[in-house]
Amino acid sequence: MNSILSQDKAPIMEALNKYKKMRVVPFDVPGHKRGRGNAELTAFLGENCMTVDVNSMKPLDNLIHPVSVIREAENLAAEAFGAKHAFFMVNGTTSAVQAMVMTACKAGEKIIMPRNVHRSAINALILSGAIPVYVNPGVNKELGIPLGMAVEEVKQAIIEHPDAKAILINNPTYYGICSNMEAITDLAHQHGMLVLVDEAHGTHFYFNDNLPASAMSVGADMAAVSMHKSGGSLTQSSLLLINNDVSEGYVRQIINLTQTTSGSYLLMSSLDISRKNLALNGQDIFNKVIGMAQYTREEINKIGGYYAFSEELKNGDTIFDFDTTKLSVHTLDIGLPGIEVYDILRDEYDIQIEFGDIGNILAYISVGDRHLDLERLVAALAEIKRRYSTDKSGLFDHEYIKPQVVLTPQEAFYASKEKLAMDRSAGRVSSEFVMAYPPGIPILAPGERITEEILNYIQYCKDKGSFMTGTEDLKIENINVVKEFE
Ligand SMILES: Cc1ncc(COP(=O)(O)O)c(C=O)c1O
Numbered sequence: 001m002n003s004i005l006s007q008d009k010a011p012i013m014e015a016l017n018k019y020k021k022m023r024v025v026p027f028d029v030p031g032h033k034r035g036r037g038n039a040e041l042t043a044f045l046g047e048n049c050m051t052v053d054v055n056s057m058k059p060l061d062n063l064i065h066p067v068s069v070i071r072e073a074e075n076l077a078a079e080a081f082g083a084k085h086a087f088f089m090v091n092g093t094t095s096a097v098q099a100m101v102m103t104a105c106k107a108g109e110k111i112i113m114p115r116n117v118h119r120s121a122i123n124a125l126i127l128s129g130a131i132p133v134y135v136n137p138g139v140n141k142e143l144g145i146p147l148g149m150a151v152e153e154v155k156q157a158i159i160e161h162p163d164a165k166a167i168l169i170n171n172p173t174y175y176g177i178c179s180n181m182e183a184i185t186d187l188a189h190q191h192g193m194l195v196l197v198d199e200a201h202g203t204h205f206y207f208n209d210n211l212p213a214s215a216m217s218v219g220a221d222m223a224a225v226s227m228h229k230s231g232g233s234l235t236q237s238s239l240l241l242i243n244n245d246v247s248e249g250y251v252r253q254i255i256n257l258t259q260t261t262s263g264s265y266l267l268m269s270s271l272d273i274s275r276k277n278l279a280l281n282g283q284d285i286f287n288k289v290i291g292m293a294q295y296t297r298e299e300i301n302k303i304g305g306y307y308a309f310s311e312e313l314k315n316g317d318t319i320f321d322f323d324t325t326k327l328s329v330h331t332l333d334i335g336l337p338g339i340e341v342y343d344i345l346r347d348e349y350d351i352q353i354e355f356g357d358i359g360n361i362l363a364y365i366s367v368g369d370r371h372l373d374l375e376r377l378v379a380a381l382a383e384i385k386r387r388y389s390t391d392k393s394g395l396f397d398h399e400y401i402k403p404q405v406v407l408t409p410q411e412a413f414y415a416s417k418e419k420l421a422m423d424r425s426a427g428r429v430s431s432e433f434v435m436a437y438p439p440g441i442p443i444l445a446p447g448e449r450i451t452e453e454i455l456n457y458i459q460y461c462k463d464k465g466s467f468m469t470g471t472e473d474l475k476i477e478n479i480n481v482v483k484e485f486e
Helices: 011-021 039-045 047-051 069-081 092-104 119-128 151-160 181-190 203-207 248-258 265-303 338-349 371-388 409-414 452-464
Strands: 085-089 110-114 131-135 166-170 194-199 222-225 238-242 307-309 326-330 360-364 417-421 478-482
Touching: 011 069, 011 265, 039 047, 069 085, 069 203, 069 238, 069 265, 085 092, 085 248, 085 265, 092 119, 092 166, 092 194, 092 222, 092 238, 092 248, 110 151, 119 131, 119 409, 131 151, 151 181, 166 181, 181 194, 203 265, 238 248, 265 307, 265 326, 265 371, 338 360, 338 371, 338 452
Parallel strands: 110 131, 110 166, 166 194, 194 222
Antiparallel strands: 085 238, 222 238, 307 326, 326 360, 417 478
């Protein structure tokens, strides 16, 4: 990458190292006082970790109003990602997605988005009162998975809703599928709309030339980037990138509406160190990852029955591009839903993959993987096919049901509601979410009509062992629906 700043610096780490040598007497929080006050925790996490679990102070800056080392680290991240500014986020990409939506839309304003968004995007609508204009994603019939948005469908949504303030795009989806972000960004900008990109699964796009385009490279306005996924930082650490005319000061105010005032230096230093690593070594790192994913894909496809899919799916529109680091495998042709393969891998082979759903599994490949682990995965899948493959009749083959939106998510979430047994709720309007997690894409979102088809799908996911979430009832047996008559 071309850099003016020194990408080999990591200002937060350097400040923490300096601070450790200072022997400052801590009469401030956290109360574990560099670990001395909590021996068991210190033995568990290690002294190195506890001595840098500190609060904001003069030499360490403050996340809510960064003016020194955090600001320097954010500037370095902005340069590395090609953004106007980068915000360090310590409450996951969820908070970055929410900050994007709340920056672009006030209550009652519209946002165009695909319906296969992560729950964080619809949560943002509950918080802000923004109104979704859903674009149904394309669906691949063979794989049953939701794809990207067709440019024509986005154009249509813009024509029908010229007052929308923004368009949200997944880049890529969990499975690695990318929409034509450049065309959608140009369209949105021609109509005065902001482009917000959920790049929870796309950090690596910024650091390797053989991967799909990143949000900032095509001129999108904001992007929520999960450094803690493919970027290698600690869980929950994330970045919010901004570009163009988006105001840094206003976005910071929006972030500070919900962000902690006690930003974790463990998380922030992990962002800083990971950015440095990616800026210096990203091209090599992700070349290796692409190679490992490609090797494993080919081996899995040699087994037969499974389909580890990739770039051959590209169709110039709803699969405009494909992230070849993603190892997504279609399992239905061996007669097993993805979630069952996921369970067997975990329970019988001690292999933990990222997720399994109705028809597919996703194994997350990173530079931390070893070749022998890839071989183990391939061998386990071959054995699972030999031991368990069966007739696929009766298996569900699609993962996307078009929603019937009756109320906005906020109206439905805050409406007077009543609790009904799930199997008695058909015809009513849901006041809450139901989803399998991961991938965390709602099957039902607040404000949507519950149908027999949706209930059958939920029951099927439960029967197959998907981890279901979203309802107030932890057992997912009851659902809150909007009261019809006061
Ligand atoms: C597409 C997408 N967006 C946003 C998120 C939220 O990220 P986080 O778990 O860091 O809050 C996820 C999480 O998996 C995701 O898959």
